[in-house]
Amino acid sequence: MDPQADLRSRPFLPAWAYGSTQVAAAELELYAKHFWHPLACASQLPPGSCLALTLLDQPILLSQPLDGPPRAFLNRCPHRGVALQDPGAGTLACRRLVCPYHGWTYGLDGVLLAGAREADFLEPFERSAWPLQDLACQLLGSLIWVALAPDPIPLAEQLDLVQEEARPLLDQPRVLLASATQELASNWKIAHDNTLDDYHVAIAHPTTLHREQGPVRHYRYRLSRCATLLATPHAAGGEFLTFGLAPWTHLLFWPDGRLALIQFLPKGPGHCQMGVWLLGRPELEPGAQAWLAEIQTFLAEDQALVEAAQIGYASGLVPGPPHRLEQRILQQQALYRELMGDALIGSN
């Protein structure tokens, strides 16, 4: 079947979209840049500090000035391109950023404060023309969100269902209690699809996630353009809220205010990096490792499945019919198709 017909005639994305280097490259430009990415918890960045990170191979520097909101910049000195901070260094207390190459010095707001030996440049030199390149940055839900393009979908739209269904929970102050990262031998879309797939939970996670989410007959769904929600009654009262968000992020809220964030960042067509952050009130810290172990138990069940599916897709699978409990996958794939547009067809 020709790729256009293949793409239009089937409910799920065709298997070739999960193994193509060209699709993977196009996704970074046409999909990832439309969205905001949670890069850190605000508790990791106290006033007067900075934190170097990498997002989709872009070097990023977060800073928290003594007053005002957090800021995000390319971690790249405008003079000759050197990183201002080492991405392995973690959070560093600092009042200003001094480039390790020629010593240009910037404020935490990105303004160039001094260039070394300024009087001796061959042409007149204006400090104000050489700030750090800043990126869109917002603080929401104790998380620092960054966009890699100047015109992303508004964060309020990306998180619309979260704001409508979990606003009081979202606004609770939280700290990062535990985190883990792991590489999966799976395209990010298989891992994201799997985390949106409510059809497999009772079978693949009978003693883990299924216990948390309860009987399928009580599932409550909401879908918007960018977000999906599965809400299930929780044994402790209230609801357990499972949000699947574009591009590859999942937010799980417990009624007591705990929040687990799971995301699958692409690493080429055949791999992704799974990140798990557990957030909550600081007094929950003593139980955080046990909570992380619980989450990692069901994620290990998923790892085996998504890595096996990656091999199956690569062997030319035609995906089977969609189930009602897979509606969250279809919703996210509809947005993906919309934003990828002709690039998806042209990439095959």
Ligand code: FES
């Ligand atoms: S590269 Fe930063 S001061 Fe030269």
Ligand SMILES: [Fe+2]
């Ligand atoms: Fe799963």
